Every structure is written in C-alpha cells, then in structure tokens.
Amino acid sequence: MSANEVDILLVEDNQDDMDLALHSLRRENLANKIFVARDGEEALEFLFCRGAFAQRSFDHPPKIVLLDLKLPKVDGIEVLRQVKGDTRTKLIPVVILTSSKEERDVVDGYNLGANSYIQKPVDFEQFRSTVKQAGLYWLVTNQPPPTNGKGHALEQKS
Amino acid sequence: MPPDTIEILLVDDSPSDLDLIRDALAACPCQGRVHTVPDGEEAIAFLHRAGVYASAARPDLIILDLNLPRKDGRVVLADFKSEPTLRSIPVVVFTTSHSRKDIARSYELGANCYVSKPGSLEDFRKAVQAIQQFWLSVACLPD
Amino acid sequence: MTDTATSTASEAECPASDSTLRVLLVEDSPVDAELILLELRRGGFEVSSDLVQTIEDFTRQVRAHPYQMILADYNLPQWRGIEALGVLRREGLDIPLILVSGALGDVTAVECIKQGATDYVLKDSLARLPVAVRRALQEKRLRDQRQKGEKDLARKVEELARSNRDLEQFAYVASHDLQEPLRMVAAYTQLLAERYRGKLDADADKFIGYAVEGAVRMQTLILDLLAFSRVGHNGNGGKTSDCNRVVEEALLNLKAAIDESGAVVTQDALPLIVAEQAQLIQVFQNLIGNAIKFRGKEALVIRVSAERQGTQWLFEVADNGIGIAPEYHEVIFTIFQRLHARGEYPGNGVGLAICKKIVEHYGGRIWLKSEPGQGCTFHFTLPATPADEKDIHASRHN
Numbered sequence: 001m002s003a004n005e006v007d008i009l010l011v012e013d014n015q016d017d018m019d020l021a022l023h024s025l026r027r028e029n030l031a032n033k034i035f036v037a038r039d040g041e042e043a044l045e046f047l048f049c050r051g052a053f054a055q056r057s058f059d060h061p062p063k064i065v066l067l068d069l070k071l072p073k074v075d076g077i078e079v080l081r082q083v084k085g086d087t088r089t090k091l092i093p094v095v096i097l098t099s100s101k102e103e104r105d106v107v108d109g110y111n112l113g114a115n116s117y118i119q120k121p122v123d124f125e126q127f128r129s130t131v132k133q134a135g136l137y138w139l140v141t142n143q144p145p146p147t148n149g150k151g152h153a154l155e156q157k158s
Numbered sequence: 159m160p161p162d163t164i165e166i167l168l169v170d171d172s173p174s175d176l177d178l179i180r181d182a183l184a185a186c187p188c189q190g191r192v193h194t195v196p197d198g199e200e201a202i203a204f205l206h207r208a209g210v211y212a213s214a215a216r217p218d219l220i221i222l223d224l225n226l227p228r229k230d231g232r233v234v235l236a237d238f239k240s241e242p243t244l245r246s247i248p249v250v251v252f253t254t255s256h257s258r259k260d261i262a263r264s265y266e267l268g269a270n271c272y273v274s275k276p277g278s279l280e281d282f283r284k285a286v287q288a289i290q291q292f293w294l295s296v297a298c299l300p301d
Numbered sequence: 302m303t304d305t306a307t308s309t310a311s312e313a314e315c316p317a318s319d320s321t322l323r324v325l326l327v328e329d330s331p332v333d334a335e336l337i338l339l340e341l342r343r344g345g346f347e348v349s350s351d352l353v354q355t356i357e358d359f360t361r362q363v364r365a366h367p368y369q370m371i372l373a374d375y376n377l378p379q380w381r382g383i384e385a386l387g388v389l390r391r392e393g394l395d396i397p398l399i400l401v402s403g404a405l406g407d408v409t410a411v412e413c414i415k416q417g418a419t420d421y422v423l424k425d426s427l428a429r430l431p432v433a434v435r436r437a438l439q440e441k442r443l444r445d446q447r448q449k450g451e452k453d454l455a456r457k458v459e460e461l462a463r464s465n466r467d468l469e470q471f472a473y474v475a476s477h478d479l480q481e482p483l484r485m486v487a488a489y490t491q492l493l494a495e496r497y498r499g500k501l502d503a504d505a506d507k508f509i510g511y512a513v514e515g516a517v518r519m520q521t522l523i524l525d526l527l528a529f530s531r532v533g534h535n536g537n538g539g540k541t542s543d544c545n546r547v548v549e550e551a552l553l554n555l556k557a558a559i560d561e562s563g564a565v566v567t568q569d570a571l572p573l574i575v576a577e578q579a580q581l582i583q584v585f586q587n588l589i590g591n592a593i594k595f596r597g598k599e600a601l602v603i604r605v606s607a608e609r610q611g612t613q614w615l616f617e618v619a620d621n622g623i624g625i626a627p628e629y630h631e632v633i634f635t636i637f638q639r640l641h642a643r644g645e646y647p648g649n650g651v652g653l654a655i656c657k658k659i660v661e662h663y664g665g666r667i668w669l670k671s672e673p674g675q676g677c678t679f680h681f682t683l684p685a686t687p688a689d690e691k692d693i694h695a696s697r698h699n
Contacts, residue, residue: 110246115270117298137292143272145265146258174485277520279491
C-alpha cells in the first residue's frame with residue numbers, strides 16, 4: 001500500500017478501540033485506505049513525511065485525522081499543536097476522538113485548531129454509530145481542503 | 159456536554175436560503191436556538207456583543223455563508239478566528255461555491271469545515287441535517 | 302547644404318513599379334555611382350536611385366523615401382559610410398546596407414559586418430554586386446516574413462488569452478451567481494409541490510411539476526457546462542496519476558449508483574499515466590456512470606482494463622447494457638446530444654463530450670464498439686509515461 005494514498009489516519013493506541021473504529025469505517029465503505037499510527041511520534045512522522053515515512057509527500061495528505069489524546073511517546077495535544085502549527089500540515093482536518101470529556105481538553109483542542117472534538121462513547125453500539133457518523137460527515141458531507149495531488153472540489157459525490 | 163440549549167448563529171444574506179435552513183433545522187428534535195444575521199458586519203457585531211447585540215448569546219456553532227454584502231464570510235472568519243476568546247467556536251462554511259480557491263481560503267482562515275450548498279431541495283435538507291446531526295449530537299462543542 | 306546631385310533624383314520621386322529596386326547611393330564620385338548603377342542593370346535589376354554624399358542628406362533621404370537597398374562607400378570626405386548604419390538604427394529603419402568600396406582590409410571589413418553592414422563589395426570586383434544585392438534582399442524578405450509571423454502569433458495568443466479569461470469569468474459567474482437564484486426556483490417550487498399537492502386542481506400540480514423539472518434541469522445543465530468548459534484549463538505540471546487509484550475514486554463517487562444497480566465492476570491492473578488525476582477520474586466516472594445508467598435487464602457487469610500498445614495505453618470500459626446502434630457512434634460524443642427521451646434515462650448528454658475533450662487534450666482518441674442489446678465497449682488511448690520501467694503498475698491495495 002502506498003503511504004501517499006491514505007484517506008484516514010487513525011491515531012490510536014488502544015487495540016479494542018482501534019479494531020472497533022476500523023471495523024465501523026470499513027463497513028461503511030467510506031475510505032479505501034486507512035492507516036493506523038500507534039503513538040504520537042508515529043503520527044508525526046507520518047504527517048511530516050519523515051523517518052519511516054520519508055517517501056510520503058505533503059501533496060497527498062489524508063482527508064481526515066482521527067486523533068486520540070492519550071497516546072504514548074507524544075500525546076495528542078502535542079501532535080495537534082505541531083500539525084496545526086506548520087503551514088505544510090495545518091489545513092489537514094483533525095478530529096479529536098478521545099475518551100476524555102474534560103472541558104479543558106475540549107477548549108484546548110478547539111483553540112489549538114482541531115476541526116472537531118468527539119468523545120468516545122463507552123457503549124459498544126454507540127461507539128460504532130459515532131465513528132460511522134463522523135466518517136460520513138468528514139468524508140462525504142464535508143469538502144476537504146484541496147491538495148496539489150488530487151483536489152477535485154467540483155466532483156459531485158453521488 | 160451539559161444539555162443546555164445550543165445557540166446557533168446563522169449568517170446568510172439570502173432570505174430564501176435562511177428559510178430553507180431554518181426549516182431543515184427545525185425538523186430535528188435536537189435543534190438548537192437559531193439566531194440569524196444577514197451580513198458580515200452584523201455577524202461580527204453579534205460575536206463581539208457590540209451595539210444592539212450587547213446581550214446576544216454566545217454562539218456554540220456558526221453556520222456561515224461566504225458571499226455576504228458589506229463584509230463577506232472571509233472577513234468574518236479572519237476577524238473572530240484571530241480573537242482568542244472567540245476562536246474556539248466551530249464554524250461550518252455553508253455556501254454555494256464549489257471552487258477550490260474558496261474552499262482553500264476558508265480553511266486557511268480557520269473554518270472547521272466546508273459544505274457546498276446542494277442545488278436540490280432534498281440534498282439541501284440532507285446537508286443541513288447532516289451538519290446539525292454531527293455538530294449537535296456527535297461532536298462536543300466548547301463551552 | 303549640398304543638394305542631392307544626379308539626374309536620377311526624379312526617378313525616386315516617381316512611383317516605381319514593384320520590380321524596380323529603389324536604391325540610395327552614398328558615394329562622392331559620380332563616376333563610381335554610374336558604374337554601380339550600370340552593374341546593377343547588367344545584373345538584371347531595374348533601378349531607381351538617389352545619390353547623397355553627406356550624412357545630413359542621407360538622413361533626409363531615408364526619412365523621406367522608402368528604399369530597399371543602400372549602397373555606401375566607406376571613405377567619404379567627411380564621414381565613414383558605415384556611420385549610415387547608425388542613422389538607420391536611430392530612425393528605426395531595417396534597410397540592407399552593402400558597402401561598395403575601394404580596398405578595405407579584412408579587419409575593417411569584418412568590423413563593418415559586425416556593425417550591421419549586410420555585405421561588402423570591392424569596387425574592382427563590381428561584377429559581384431548583383432549577387433550580393435539579391436542575397437541581401439532575400440534575407441530581408443525572410444526576416445520580414447518571420448517578424449510578421451511572430452506578430453500575428455503574438456496577437457492570436459493575446460486574443461486567445463483574453464477569450465480564455467472571459468470564459469473563466471463567465472464560468473465563475475455561472476457557477477456562483479446563477480446557482481443561488483436557480484436554487485430558489487427549484488427548492489421553492491418543490492416546496493410548493495409538497496405543501497399543496499392535491500389541494501389545488503390537477504393543472505396546478507402539473508404546472509408545478511414542469512416548473513420543478515425545468516429548474517432542476519437548468520441546475521445540472523450549468524454544472525455540466527462548467528465541467529466541460531474547465532477541461533484543458535488546468536495545467537498538469539507533468540504529474541503522473543495511478544489509474545488504479547483513479548478508478549477506485551471514481552467508484553467511490555459512484556457508490557450510491559453502484560449499490561442501487563447491483564453492478565459488479567472488475568478492474569484489471571492499470572498503468573500510471575501523465576495526466577491530471579481529477580480529469581482521469583472524470584473520464585472513468587463518466588464511462589462507468591453511463592454503463593450503470595444504460596444497463597439492461599440482466600445483472601450489470603462492467604470491466605475496466607488496459608493494454609499497452611507501443612507508445613500508448615489502450616483502455617477499455619466494457620459493459621453488458623443496452624448498447625448503442627452504430628449509426629450513433631459518432632454523434633454521442635457531441636455535447637448535449639442525447640439518444641433517448643428525457644423520461645427514459647436521465648442526464649444531459651455531456652458526459653461523453655467531456656471524456657472526448659479530456660482524452661484528446663492528452664493526445665488520445667476515444668471510440669466505441671457496440672450493437673443494440675449487446676452492451677458497449679468504450680476504448681480510449683492515452684500516451685504511456687516515457688520512463689516506464691514496469692509496464693503495468695500492479696500494486697493492489699488493502
């Protein structure tokens with residue numbers, strides 16, 4: 001799989017949550033390629049096209065990043081800060097998907113430029129439904145920022 | 159999120175579109191309270207609680223058209239997204255244009271997302287309801 | 302100042318025929334002047350000429366009359382004949398100048414050519430003069446032709462650029478400002494229909510139906526026109542696109558239609574092409590979309606494949622739908638050309654026109670093979686990428 005054609009970057013260290021999210025997204029057939037980063041460092045390497053992902057290009061960003069906040073190595077807030085702080089990556093839509101509902105985290109998230117913030121439901125079915133709706137909204141309803149690689153804003157998705 | 163009424167600020171200069179949007183929003187039980195302003199200047203005044211809007215509610219969500227008289231949507235974005243106390247408010251740019259330039263510009267100015275107004279009545283309603291569904295039922299809005 | 306000498310002054314005043322060579326002689330020796338003219342006539346020229354000796358007279362003459370050739374002596378009493386070149390430059394005149402001179406010395410001769418003299422002929426080899434003149438005239442002719450060609454081209458390019466700008470502006474206005482009032486009409490007539498259906502008389506229902514239909518058709522027409530007009534305006538910058546990915550995106554865009562029709566789409570390994578991805582997506586999306594639209598009663602099967610043929614790739618999109626009679630195989634690529642009544646199949650008839658425009662923009666061809674009731678196979682060619690190590694980009698994802 002070419003790392004340049006990823007539609008969704010899922011940043012999640014919890015195996016159960018990851019499996020559930022992947023399952024929900026794939027079921028809806030919303031995205032052809034989903035890449036999972038297991039910690040903040042891997043997420044940053046992926047998005048900044050360095051290290052193991054040096055062959056990735058800034059011209060082909062993912063359409064959406066689903067970002068957990070509690071991550072090993074580098075936490076979600078720091079990932080968000082770096083991604084939204086760099087002109088090469090700041091337009092990439094980042095949706096925080098985390099178990100925390102601390103008001104502090106919500107406000108910080110939005111202030112740092114997160115496009116949205118979703119609290120992971122505890123309930124299995126609700127979690128699935130939430131991920132599905134988030135996927136539908138950000139991949140179908142929303143128009144992502146155009147890219148040099150493949151911006152096609154005139155395309156009408158039927 | 160505490161179940162207070164969600165305040166939605168709707169910025170659009172087209173009365174016919176405003177009616178359509180309000181109509182579509184009202185169809186859902188989870189609606190918020192909708193405030194409308196017809197141009198960018200009033201939108202900015204509303205957000206800053208200036209003049210007649212001194213006691214305006216702080217919006218939890220803004221639905222913003224781009225092409226507005228006096229000050230357009232881009233000016234509104236530039237204004238409040240650079241304001242520390244206001245910038246956390248999510249903005250959905252909801253506008254006729256499909257152009258790459260407009261989409262890119264909106265994101266650059268801090269729009270959270272961008273939805274092109276569909277042409278057909280059915281799709282228009284679906285789009286509004288999708289916006290409402292996501293932002294009012296799925297996402298957490300900052301207080 | 303001295304007046305222009307010679308009996309030939311009057312010749313230049315009279316309108317000369319086209320084949321007459323109009324010459325300005327810069328020469329202080331009347332004898333030499335005569336010899337020069339004699340040699341030209343002997344060489345087959347009809348000549349009308351003027352003679353000047355000073356730089357002032359020269360300047361005055363070139364300003365006043367059109368000359369095709371200047372023949373100048375190098376050594377004149379008060380100036381070097383070569384200074385005439387400076388005058389010509391200042392006056393913005395491009396007239397060939399040949400030095401006709403006594404012994405010149407190689408260095409000087411080369412220097413004169415460098416400064417702009419077309420040629421030089423020694424006075425004791427005057428027989429060479431007609432040949433030199435002919436060559437100089439020929440060079441001038443070619444130069445003039447080329448300049449005219451360049452000017453014409455520049456003008457055409459400017460006209461085209463202006464026309465493109467107008468078109469882009471029109472397209473933008475059409476996309477933007479027309480959409481909103483159209484939506485007003487479409488949405489509110491639909492709302493009328495919803496709210497009042499059955500409550501007004503039957504005619505009202507019908508009228509509202511027509512109004513809605515008209516508005517909706519206008520909307521799609523405009524979007525289609527826009528899509529068509531935008532083809533070819535996007536620079537590509539030599540980027541390659543992976544056709545496997547392209548088809549996947551097209552299928553994603555057609556997801557609802559594919560699900561509804563139960564179509565099965567198979568996709569062979571497809572190559573990389575130097576073309577803009579968005580445009581390639583349009584091509585495949587239109588072809589596959591048509592296959593879905595014009596399906597028959599049996600389960601729809603669509604196959605996308607590609608075959609290398611020399612410096613091109615030959616793509617195929619084949620379906621088992623209703624097919625198209627051969628007499629329509631040319632005309633369907635015309636914009637807005639439809640083969641069916643509006644009620645039978647939707648669409649404005651622009652999809653294939655767009656495909657054709659895009660394919661031809663990249664130097665390819667598009668055609669089809671089909672009979673009614675026997676499905677369609679659309680073929681189109683696109684140039685292969687020059688640096689192709691492997692013939693087929695065969696990575697399958699997921």
